[in-house]
Amino acid sequence: MRALARSLLVFSLLCASPALAVDPPYQAQMQRLVEILGSLYFLEPLCRPKVSADWRAEAGDLINRDDPDDDRRQRLNGAFNQGYTGYARLYTVCTISADSALSRLLNEAERLARDIHTKFAE
Numbered sequence: 001m002r003a004l005a006r007s008l009l010v011f012s013l014l015c016a017s018p019a020l021a022v023d024p025p026y027q028a029q030m031q032r033l034v035e036i037l038g039s040l041y042f043l044e045p046l047c048r049p050k051v052s053a054d055w056r057a058e059a060g061d062l063i064n065r066d067d068p069d070d071d072r073r074q075r076l077n078g079a080f081n082q083g084y085t086g087y088a089r090l091y092t093v094c095t096i097s098a099d100s101a102l103s104r105l106l107n108e109a110e111r112l113a114r115d116i117h118t119k120f121a122e
Contacts, residue, residue: 038083047094
């Protein structure tokens with residue numbers, strides 16, 4: 001009897017827990033895109049100060065348009081911060097390597113944005 005009561009208690013606790021949201025199929029690409037925007041937010045002013053793109057605002061707008069739940073929003077914001085701090089640890093001045101990374105990241109961001117839009121836009 002006690003085993004049955006314990007089982008029912010565990011079952012009721014499992015059923016009472018909130019359901020976790022399922023990530024959209026483009027979550028990995030979106031997270032990478034936002035991470036790249038964080039990298040661009042650091043690298044572009046360092047290497048190309050005359051360019052006026054505000055990558056932080058772009059990332060915020062992209063995240064807001066996606067309308068994620070709190071968990072996904074935190075992960076996306078974390079990806080942006082990870083992209084920023086990853087390059088901030090490596091560079092204090094623009095080097096050939098930093099400028100090359102900037103160019104590669106711009107190309108990857110363009111490709112990811114196009115792929116996400118092509119595959120998943122309504």
